[in-house]
Amino acid sequence: MSMLRSKLYEFEMEKKRAATKKIEDSKLDIEFGSQIRSYVLQPYRMIKDHRTKTEVGDVDRVLDGDLQPFIRAYLLARRGEKQ
Numbered sequence: 001m002s003m004l005r006s007k008l009y010e011f012e013m014e015k016k017r018a019a020t021k022k023i024e025d026s027k028l029d030i031e032f033g034s035q036i037r038s039y040v041l042q043p044y045r046m047i048k049d050h051r052t053k054t055e056v057g058d059v060d061r062v063l064d065g066d067l068q069p070f071i072r073a074y075l076l077a078r079r080g081e082k083q
Helices: 002-026 059-063 068-082
Strands: 037-040 046-049 054-056
Touching: 046 059, 046 068, 054 059, 054 068
Parallel strands: none
Antiparallel strands: 037 046, 046 054
């Protein structure tokens, strides 16, 4: 009985390792040009989310922590992808 349990445990662990590897492989490298957002403060003021193409002109509000426009755009874009 313990041999069967051991094999089942190993099988489940292998499935978890494969799922984790799939997630790791899908991540982008952290390098210049792979950023999510651009913050432009001079000569004009704008923040652009590159995933959703959302642009916000009220830079001070975003820098103070109001990320709602970006969160909303991301969630709407994700919902659109899955439909």
